Amino acid sequence: MEAKTLFDKIWDGHVVRSIKEGPDVLYIDRHYIHEVTSPQAFNGLRQRGIKVFRPEKTIATADHNIPTKDQHLTIKDELSRNQVERLSHNCREHGIEYFGLNNSKNGIVHIIGPELGYTLPGMTIVCGDSHTSTHGAFGTIAFGIGTSEVEMVLATQCIMQPKPRKMRISVNGKLEKGVTSKDIILYIISRISAAGGTGYFVEFAGSAIQSLSMEARMTICNMSIEMGARGGLIAPDETTFEYLKKLSVVHGVKDFNKALEGWKKMKSDEGAVFDMELVYDAADIKPMITYGTNPGMGMAIDAAIPLSDTAGKEASASYMKSLAYMGFKPDMKLIGHPVDYVFIGSCTNGRIEDFRAFAELIRGKKKADSVTALIVPGSKLVEEQMKQEGLVKIYEDAGFEVRQPGCSSCLAMNEDKIPAGKYAVSTSNRNFEGRQGPGARTLLASPLTAAAAAVTGRITDPRTLLS
């Protein structure tokens, strides 16, 4: 038999029909929705006079524009409130499970899916949100879709998709202390650019990837979209199975052990052909930071900003515009540069391990006076665990305040905005112009690097603060 990639196996198993010279009709096992990209899709169903086809396969949460303080009160902003109420109403009308505001399981869609046992190996998963790629950490084909496609899934549990090409990125070897999975993915994107993965679905492999926890793997897959890729996945292994075994419930599986047998076989065959293969050495990766306005503009924290976007070429107008927005110049070093804000949270780094890492570094230190910190757990469960593990206490002793869960300053749809011109070291995934508020200047980094900035008030190599 022909050697197949894991991606091919899952994809081919979900094709309901192939259209000649056209897309495949792909069956979707799990559909996540949130308030921002779903209302128009439900309107569409209403106009067609139809109901949701398989409501039990869709899971809903409110996360993008909810406040992170006083969640028990009504949402102040009228449009946001209306949007969240609309989602709640739509879910009730169509019989969809909804983890709304104040529900004990509420949180960012890509955090709650895995932690509540809805994301399982071998699935096809979509959501009207580009970071759906996060779920690939479990060995799923998971990708973001637009609202028209959300409507397709609600109406028929299928979408039409051309099959992407396949890429494998292997990272081998051992990571240095202080270097995290966030650094791995920022490093890869800085090497292949923010568009280098466009048209591809990526499988991450290699010993450095295999050594990572599920949470760290989610960070990597989460940001695969930031290199333009349709998504990224990692073959399930013992780490995956241990994670699943610890969950209190796994949805949609009648016999867990039998399912486990199937999941154990899920990997790319020996000799399977990828359209592109890239190999990196973990030892080359240092703590990373971005200096520009797309996630491809990243460098080792102690390096100097490159002279141009493509090696050896003249800096393009877009490159210079980006640096001007950030208030930086080519060849400048960022170590020691003052930082105004620190944001720790988002579907990239808003899981319990991220908050543990942050706590490890700030324990016994004090927040720098010049820094405003936004500490936002990814979900209610994460928030609860932070309390139980005593992390909240460590944070408070160091002068930090922990907020309530939500997307928050990752996209600044609520009031958690970074003011114009201010510098924010952020554990989120996008440093686009204005992403964290009009005029905000975002530097993407790991939770450790964010912690180092939070206690020193400057861009600091976290390795110098780790004992």
Next chain:
Amino acid sequence: MPKTKFNILETTCVPLPLENVDTDQIIPARFLSATSREGFGDNLFRDWRYLKTGEKNPEFVLNSPVYSGKVLVAGKNFGSGSSREHAVWAIYDYGFRAVVSSFFADIFKNNSLNNGLLPIVISEELLQKLQSQVKQDPSTKVRIDLEKQEFSVLPTGDTARFEINAYKKECLLKGLDDIDFLIAMKDQITDYENNKIMVK
């Protein structure tokens, strides 16, 4: 629901020669709270189009009296970032019917095709040439022939073939809608569920 049909378009164009224009620039997140598809055009490129004072930024191309037309000539890697279809709604609502670039982000391309906005990929070389041509002469017209998959710059005679998958082309030409297509194959979907599905 059938959509507007697309076939031949002859129009002047608006140049936006920037690379990596992401969906947060096309429509900033703070304008995504609406629950209908209409009206997003007013906030297209909001933070470039308006100054901090709320006045129009005279430097930004959409505010220039010189350029107009139904085709946006963008730079490389247009539409990266979020999956928000609002970006496409904003471009369409503003009055554009096609975007030309040398490279589009995947989700943006799909979203465009699902809304009758044609993403046209041409070579970087032709794109550069077109940008300078439009700058020099804002009355430059381009012609898009979807049936023939041809994009031409009329005054210079440059013509390039663009790719589009046959199914999507048919949908655009006839104004057909994917959802109608999928709804019509419900029996086949149910069959799939009964026979092949792994996770119920």
